[in-house]
Amino acid sequence: MGIDSDLREIWSVPVEQIAGWVARRWPDGASPQWWLAVFESLEVRVMPFRGATSNRRADxxxxxxxxxxxxxxxxxVRAAVGAYWMLRIASIARRFDPPIFDLPEILLPDGAAKWALGKFPITREQAIAESEIRKVRYDNTDESFYAPIGGEVNLPSEVEFSALQDVELIMWALSWISSYVEDEEVDREIHAWLELRYWR
Incomplete structure (x- = not known):
């Protein structure tokens, strides 16, 4: 069964049964690559250029x-990746005029932002400290840091992502909906995180 047939299956089951379908399809867990392929297809599905009824769009x-x-x-997937994609889908929902009614709370600007803010892997203070450490490391690196020209490059079998990279991923996506957030507390927290962009 390929990704196309998986997607057809996902669209054919009620929303509340998707978790059960995934558990049966991938009893040992789906790979991050599978999830990302699904996310990308979901994005295409909700794009404004697709002709669909308002009820179909909401679904x-x-x-x-x-x-x-x-x-x-x-x-x-990593929580930061999920936050990035949730904010990405929420930002697409904002493009519709007239707006889509009956959207889930998690895709409204306040709901999406609040959910994403809970996915930061470290605190702002830790992010600042990690950023300083990374800057010092880069400033003091030598030639061994760079890949040899014409030489053999050994890549790890699995890429590891630092907590700081995940912070940056969420911050980038938060900027897409920050201007639409109405909850003052959520808005303050977003801007507190976004201000970290100027610490570099």
Whole structure:
């Protein structure tokens, strides 16, 4: 069964049964690559250029929100990746005029931002400290840091992402919806994080 047939199956089951379908399809857990392929297809599905009824669009967004949230809940992807995609889908929902009614709370600006803010792997203070350490490391690096020209490059079998990279990923995505957030507390927290961009 390939990704196309998987997607058809996902769209054919009720939203509340998607988690059960994924568990049966991938009893040992789906790979991050599979989840990302699904996320990308979800994004295309909810794009404004696709002709669909308002009810169909609302259903598509509900499926997207459930799948992304599920992937994070069962640790199919890193929480930061899920936050990035949830904010990405939420920002697409903002493009519709007239707006889409009956969107899940998690795809409204306040809901998406609040959910994403809970996915930062470290505190702001830790992010500042990590950023300073990285800057010092880069400033003091020698030739061994760079790949040899014409030489053999050994890549790790699995790429490791630092907590700081995940922070930057979420911060980048938060900027897409920050101007639409109405909750003052959420807005303050977003801007407190976004201000870290100037610490470099």
């Amino acid at each position: 598509d967004f509900k499926v997207a929100a459930e799948v992304i949230d599920l992937a994070v809940r069962i640790e199919g």
